[in-house]
Amino acid sequence: MMPLSTRANKEIVLRAVEELLNNYDVRPSFLGTNEFANCFLNGVMLFDIADSLQEPGIWKKKKNKPEKPPIDYGSRIANVSKKLGLGYVVLSSPYISGLKDGGASYLAHYVKQFKKENPKTIIETTVPFELSSNHLVFLLKEKPDVVSFKIIYDQKGKGRLRKLLRAIKTVRKVSKEKPIRVIFSINEKTRPSEIFGALRSIRKSGADMVVLQASKPESQISEDIFETYAREAYNLGFKHVISKPKPNIAFDLPEFISSIM
Structure with missing residues (x-):
């Protein structure tokens, strides 16, 4: 966990955390809420791939193809969680109907990046159950610590x-x-x-x-x-x-x- 000065109050710490998140251009779930603050103080942070897009939570259609998530998002999350000393990260994704594999390759790539750059933090991957068995097996090859x-x-x-x-x-x-x-x-x-x-x-x-x-x-x-x-x-x-x-x-x-x- 990030070392806290006895004089630093919760608001100052959270502002510093939000500034770090902005620098890495990542947006965890519940940012700006008490739920986010309590999660962070307990060494936990949640990320949804959809929130990395220009329209958070929405797969933006362009010529019948969904906007693709940033290729280095897993790396950014890994570095943020390492700097913050997080013990547990949850990475989730919706099912992307516009992609042949439902988005499994993106989620797998992020897990691979994360485990390579921050192997000490436990990563739980929330997987869309709509994925085909083959695509799910492909994702599991990257060995997330917990599957949900x-x-x-x-x-x-x-x-x-x-x-x-x-x-x-x-x-x-x-x-x-x-x-x-x-x-x-x-x-x-x-x-x-x-x-x-x-x-x-x-x-x-x-x-x-x-x-x-x-x-x-x-x-x-x-x-x-x-x-x-x-x-x-x-x-x-x-x-x-x-x-x-x-x-x-x-x-x-x-x-x-x-x-x-």
């Missing part, structure tokens, strides 16, 4: 779940030991029996960590239900479970990290 998937379980949840299970099985074929984490967002209308069934399938496919959360901040799903889901997940054999309407990334991720070290 995100899924929203709503009216289209069953179709997404089938793709997710295939992706988890592909990872497990490549590596029997690699931690696999699933971030599972739940819709208010989803029945508990469906969640229990999905958890069983996810665990059986090979995932060993799960985060259960509400798909929307204003969700009315009770905390008691999430506690029930957590008990069921542990009963199914998950090694680490976070289950609450709105997980606190800054504090939940360090707990998760300690469970895999």
Whole structure:
């Protein structure tokens, strides 16, 4: 972690961090929020490839081809995380439908750059489960320390779940030991029996960590239900479970990290 003077207050430190990020032209998730500040103070930072584009979060179309991410983004993230003394970095990407490999080659290239230039920091790669098995295997050759998937379980949840299970099985074929984490967002209308069934399938496919959360901040799903889901997940054999309407990334991720070290 970056050495902090006893006189330096939180605001001064964060301004210095933001200046460093600007110098490297990288934009982590939640920048400017308390969530970002708490993540940093816990040695964690999250990056989404889409945020590196001219229109953050959007794949900009040019002549029917999406704008391509910068080729050295992984290197920039590696150097920033090294200078800040981060212990854990999460690098995620949406599925890029305009590219034949869904963007797998970019994500793989970034992981390769990162591990070459900053091998001491743990890197978790959040992978779009829509990737084909071949493209996913290509990405896994760069050996991210942790692989994670995100899924929203709503009216289209069953179709997404089938793709997710295939992706988890592909990872497990490549590596029997690699931690696999699933971030599972739940819709208010989803029945508990469906969640229990999905958890069983996810665990059986090979995932060993799960985060259960509400798909929307204003969700009315009770905390008691999430506690029930957590008990069921542990009963199914998950090694680490976070289950609450709105997980606190800054504090939940360090707990998760300690469970895999």
